[in-house]
Amino acid sequence: MSRQTTASTCCYCGVGCGVLIEHDGEQILGVSGDPTHPANFGKLCSKGSTLHLTGDLAARALYPELRLGKALARGRTDWDTALEHAATVFAATISEHGPDSVAFYISGQLLTEDYYAFNKLARALVGTNNIDSNSRLCMSSAVVGYKRSLGADAPPCSYEDLELSDCVMIVGSNMAYAHPVLFRRLEEAKSRRPQMKVIVIDPRRTDTCDLADLHLAILPGTDVALFHGILHLLLWEDWVDRAFINAHTEGLAELKNLVRDYTPQMVAQLCGISVEHLQQCAEWVGTSKSFLSLWCMGLNQSTAGSAKNSALINLHLVTGQIGRPGAGPFSLTGQPNAMGGRETGSLSNLLPGHREAANAEHRAEVAAYWGVEKLPDTTGLTAIELFEQVQSGKIKAMWIACTNPAQSLPDQQTVRAALQACPFVVLQEAFHTTETAPFADLLLPAASWGEKEGTVTNSERRISHVRRAITAPGEARPDWAITVDFAQRLERRLRPGQPSLFAFEQPAQVFDEYKQLTRGRDLDLCGISHALLDRLGPQQWPFPDGALNGTPRLYMDGIFPTESGRAQFVADPYRAAKEQRDARFPLTLITGRLRDQWHGMSRTGTAAQLFGHVSEALLSVHPDELRRYRLQNGDLVNLKSRRGSVIVAVGSDDSVRPGQAFLPMHWGDRFLKGGVNALTQPAFDPLSKQPELKHSGVRLEPVKLPWHLFALVEGDVQQHFEALRPLCEDFSYVSLSLTGRERPALLIRAASAQAPDPQRLHDIDQQLGLNDGPVLAYDDPRRAICKRVRIDQGRITAIRLAGETLAQHWLQNLWLEGRADEQLRRWLLAPLSTPPGSAGATVSPRKTLCNCKNVSEDAVCAGIRNGLDLQGLKQQLGCGTQCGSCVPEIKRLLAASVQPIAFTS
Structure with a gap:
C-alpha cells in the first residue's frame, strides 16, 4: 500500500500533543507533530518523536493466554475460550462471595470510551464500586484540591495562559522533563517577555530551574507551610483583592487565624530557605498583574497532597488570580487521559459526569440512565486499599487493564504477594513484558497507540479524537471491545433474558451514550461527537449542545460550582511527611522522571535510542554524602527503606541537597533487580488516598560485590x-x-x-x-x-x-x-584489565545529549572548545532545534566552559 498519514494524538503525558502518523496501512513508518493541533502546534518531545520506534512486536501480547492453576504455565488460547472462562469465574465468584469480591484496576492511558465501558461493567452489571485507576497514584490529590476549593474537578486554565502570565510558579514538577512541549512554550514566552517572573519550587535543582528567576529549594514535604507563609505575607502587605474576596469567596477568616502563626522566620526555617527568598516570592505573587501556578507529582504524591493543592489554590483566591487570562491554578496531568478517566468516574469514589458514588441522588441519576434498579452504595476500594484486600483474601478475582501495578505501586513486596495470592488475575495489556504479566492467569492482548480509536482529554480540558492508523498485530483488540465482549458474556450469566446493557458496535456509540451523563453538569460535553472533532478539531469542555466552540477558561464570572456559588478557602495546617529522617534512615528518598523515559518503560523501554541520555538506574546524592560514606562515583550501594532494599550504583550530584537522595521512578524489576518501588511507602493522603511515593526514609550501605x-x-x-x-x-x-x-x-x-x-x-x-x-x-x-x-x-x-x-x-x-x-x-589476549592508554575506570560511555538529532555530549563539548555559542551549536550540530529538551544541559556546559580571568600584579 502507498504511504498514508493519519492525524492522532500522543499516548504519553497529559499535554495531549497532536501527531501525524505515517504508515502504509500495515506498519507505522514515522511520526511528526501535527502543526494544526492547538496543544503543540507541531512540536514533539524526544519521547513523542520516537513513538514509531517503540512497541517492538517481540514485546507485544499477540494472542490470549490462559492457565488453569497457579502452578501451571499459561498457554495460548482463543478469544472465545478466554472470555467464556473469565465470565464463568467472575460469575461464580460474585454468586458465592458477592459483588465486592471482585475488582477492576485500570489506567490513565485508556481512552474515554474504554473507561466508560469499564465503569458501566463494574457498577451497573457487577454491582461494585471496586473500580479504581492508576490515576489514584497521579492526580487524585489535584481532584480533591479542585473540588474542595472550587467545587468541581475542573482545571480553569488554558495552555495559552503560559504565554500571557506575568508570574508563573512551578511547584513540584520538573516540567522540562515531564511536560517538555509546554515547557518550551513557557521558555519561548519568557524569551519574548523577559520581565515575566518564573518561580520554581522544588527540593532539587532540575533543568526546569534553569528558567527560574527564583528557585526555592524547600525541604521535601514542606509545601503547605510555604504556601501559608506566602499567604501570611500577602495579608500583611495587603497584596490581596478584597473586592474579589468579598464577592466570590468564603472562609478567609478561619484561614487568617491559621496562617497568622506562619511567620516568615518560622516558615523559612521549616522549609530550609531564606526569609529574603520567601519575601521575594510573595511580592511577585502579590503584585504581578497575572499569576499562574503549575504543579504535578511533587504536590500530589503526598500524605498531605490534598492540603498542598488547596493551600496553593488559596493564593489564587486571596489575590483574585483566577478566571482571567494568564492566571489560575493549573495542575499538569501525568497521563494522556487521566482527565477522561475522572470525567467518566474511573476512580472508586466517582461516577460519570463529575458525580459522587457516595451521593444517593447521583447514584439514582446514573442508575436510571443505565436502566438498572440501583447502583452500589458501599464505598469502593482505592488502589492501595484494593491490593491490601487482595492480599487478605477478600478480593477473589481482579481485572487489571493497561497498567503495571507490579512496578508502579509502592511497597512492592506487599503488592506482589497480593497478586500471587489472588485466585484469578486477568491482565488486559498490550505488552507481555511488564512486571505484572507473570502474575496473570489470563492475559488478553490489547490494541495500542496507533491501533485504536476513541477520545482523550488533556490537561486543559481539550478533547481530541484519537484515530486508528493500522490494524492491531496478532489477535490484539481495542480495550473497549474486549470489555464489551466480556460484559455481554457476563450479563448472560447475571441477567439472563434481559436486554443487553452493552449494545455497542463502534467506539463512537460508546461516547455518544456517555456524553448524555454530562448534560447540565459543569463539564457538559453534549455538543461534542467524534464527527464534530473531525470537523472542528480538538475542543475544550464545557461544550454543550448548540455551542460553536469550546471554553478556554472557567470561572470568568466569579461563580463557582459550590452550594453557595463561592470558592472556598481551605484551612489545613501543615503536617510533616509520614517518614522523617532519623538515625536509622538518615536520607530522604525523592523520586521523579527522566527526560526520555515514561512511567514503567513498557513502551519507551523498547526503543534503544531513548536510553542514550541516561542508560541505567543511578542514585544521585550530594557530594558531601559520597564523602561521608567514603564512596566513589559508580560504586554499588544497598539502598534500604523500612519496606525493602535495592542495590544500585551511586553518583555525585550537587543538584540534590545533603540529606536527600534522588532515584528516577521508571526502573522496575525488569530493568533493575528489585525496582525502585521496593523502597517507597503505601502511606496515603486521608482524603485523596494518593500514596506518598515522593518521600521515603532510606539509608545507604556500601556493599562488597567483587x-x-x-x-x-x-x-x-x-x-x-x-x-x-x-x-x-x-x-x-x-x-x-x-x-x-x-x-x-x-x-x-x-x-x-x-x-x-x-x-x-x-x-x-x-x-x-x-x-x-x-x-x-x-x-x-x-x-x-x-x-x-x-x-x-x-x-x-x-x-x-x-x-x-x-x-x-x-x-x-x-x-x-x-x-x-x-x-x-x-x-x-593479554592479562591486562584496563584498556590501552587509560586508567580503565576513567573511561566513560558516550552520552547522547540531543536524542532528536543524535548529538553526543562529546560533540557538543568539542563545538564549545571551537568557540561555538548556543546558536552556533544549533546551526552546526542541530542540537536543541527540535524538542529543545537538551538546551538546559547545553547551557550548563557553555557556562562551565567560561573560565574566570586571572589578574596578576
Whole structure:
C-alpha cells in the first residue's frame, strides 16, 4: 500500500500533543507533530518523536493466554475460550462471595470510551464500586484540591495562559522533563517577555530551574507551610483583592487565624530557605498583574497532597488570580487521559459526569440512565486499599487493564504477594513484558497507540479524537471491545433474558451514550461527537449542545460550582511527611522522571535510542554524602527503606541537597533487580488516598560485590532480554538496558559476592552467541577473570566480561564505533584489565545529549572548545532545534566552559 498519514494524538503525558502518523496501512513508518493541533502546534518531545520506534512486536501480547492453576504455565488460547472462562469465574465468584469480591484496576492511558465501558461493567452489571485507576497514584490529590476549593474537578486554565502570565510558579514538577512541549512554550514566552517572573519550587535543582528567576529549594514535604507563609505575607502587605474576596469567596477568616502563626522566620526555617527568598516570592505573587501556578507529582504524591493543592489554590483566591487570562491554578496531568478517566468516574469514589458514588441522588441519576434498579452504595476500594484486600483474601478475582501495578505501586513486596495470592488475575495489556504479566492467569492482548480509536482529554480540558492508523498485530483488540465482549458474556450469566446493557458496535456509540451523563453538569460535553472533532478539531469542555466552540477558561464570572456559588478557602495546617529522617534512615528518598523515559518503560523501554541520555538506574546524592560514606562515583550501594532494599550504583550530584537522595521512578524489576518501588511507602493522603511515593526514609550501605559481569549483544534485543534476564536472577545486582541507535543492543551489568557456577556463564554465553563462531576469548582461572568478544566481519557484535569489568566502557565505545582493531586483539589476549592508554575506570560511555538529532555530549563539548555559542551549536550540530529538551544541559556546559580571568600584579 502507498504511504498514508493519519492525524492522532500522543499516548504519553497529559499535554495531549497532536501527531501525524505515517504508515502504509500495515506498519507505522514515522511520526511528526501535527502543526494544526492547538496543544503543540507541531512540536514533539524526544519521547513523542520516537513513538514509531517503540512497541517492538517481540514485546507485544499477540494472542490470549490462559492457565488453569497457579502452578501451571499459561498457554495460548482463543478469544472465545478466554472470555467464556473469565465470565464463568467472575460469575461464580460474585454468586458465592458477592459483588465486592471482585475488582477492576485500570489506567490513565485508556481512552474515554474504554473507561466508560469499564465503569458501566463494574457498577451497573457487577454491582461494585471496586473500580479504581492508576490515576489514584497521579492526580487524585489535584481532584480533591479542585473540588474542595472550587467545587468541581475542573482545571480553569488554558495552555495559552503560559504565554500571557506575568508570574508563573512551578511547584513540584520538573516540567522540562515531564511536560517538555509546554515547557518550551513557557521558555519561548519568557524569551519574548523577559520581565515575566518564573518561580520554581522544588527540593532539587532540575533543568526546569534553569528558567527560574527564583528557585526555592524547600525541604521535601514542606509545601503547605510555604504556601501559608506566602499567604501570611500577602495579608500583611495587603497584596490581596478584597473586592474579589468579598464577592466570590468564603472562609478567609478561619484561614487568617491559621496562617497568622506562619511567620516568615518560622516558615523559612521549616522549609530550609531564606526569609529574603520567601519575601521575594510573595511580592511577585502579590503584585504581578497575572499569576499562574503549575504543579504535578511533587504536590500530589503526598500524605498531605490534598492540603498542598488547596493551600496553593488559596493564593489564587486571596489575590483574585483566577478566571482571567494568564492566571489560575493549573495542575499538569501525568497521563494522556487521566482527565477522561475522572470525567467518566474511573476512580472508586466517582461516577460519570463529575458525580459522587457516595451521593444517593447521583447514584439514582446514573442508575436510571443505565436502566438498572440501583447502583452500589458501599464505598469502593482505592488502589492501595484494593491490593491490601487482595492480599487478605477478600478480593477473589481482579481485572487489571493497561497498567503495571507490579512496578508502579509502592511497597512492592506487599503488592506482589497480593497478586500471587489472588485466585484469578486477568491482565488486559498490550505488552507481555511488564512486571505484572507473570502474575496473570489470563492475559488478553490489547490494541495500542496507533491501533485504536476513541477520545482523550488533556490537561486543559481539550478533547481530541484519537484515530486508528493500522490494524492491531496478532489477535490484539481495542480495550473497549474486549470489555464489551466480556460484559455481554457476563450479563448472560447475571441477567439472563434481559436486554443487553452493552449494545455497542463502534467506539463512537460508546461516547455518544456517555456524553448524555454530562448534560447540565459543569463539564457538559453534549455538543461534542467524534464527527464534530473531525470537523472542528480538538475542543475544550464545557461544550454543550448548540455551542460553536469550546471554553478556554472557567470561572470568568466569579461563580463557582459550590452550594453557595463561592470558592472556598481551605484551612489545613501543615503536617510533616509520614517518614522523617532519623538515625536509622538518615536520607530522604525523592523520586521523579527522566527526560526520555515514561512511567514503567513498557513502551519507551523498547526503543534503544531513548536510553542514550541516561542508560541505567543511578542514585544521585550530594557530594558531601559520597564523602561521608567514603564512596566513589559508580560504586554499588544497598539502598534500604523500612519496606525493602535495592542495590544500585551511586553518583555525585550537587543538584540534590545533603540529606536527600534522588532515584528516577521508571526502573522496575525488569530493568533493575528489585525496582525502585521496593523502597517507597503505601502511606496515603486521608482524603485523596494518593500514596506518598515522593518521600521515603532510606539509608545507604556500601556493599562488597567483587565479582562483576558486563555483557553486550546486538540483534533481537527483546528476545535476548527475555532469555538473559532469568539467567541473572541469582546475582545480587542486575541492571539491564538498551543501547545503540542504528544497531540496537542489550546491555547487562551485574555483580555478586562470588563467581557463579560455570554452567551459568556457559548458558549466558550461549545466548550471547559466544560459545562458537568468530569469538576471541581469554581466561585467567586464578583470578576468576574471563573475557569474550565476538567479531563478525570486522565488527564487534557481542561482549562478555566476567570477574572484573574495568574495560567495559572502552569496549562499549569500540562497539559503538563499529571497529575491532589490533589494539583490541592485543588487549583481549593479554592479562591486562584496563584498556590501552587509560586508567580503565576513567573511561566513560558516550552520552547522547540531543536524542532528536543524535548529538553526543562529546560533540557538543568539542563545538564549545571551537568557540561555538548556543546558536552556533544549533546551526552546526542541530542540537536543541527540535524538542529543545537538551538546551538546559547545553547551557550548563557553555557556562562551565567560561573560565574566570586571572589578574596578576
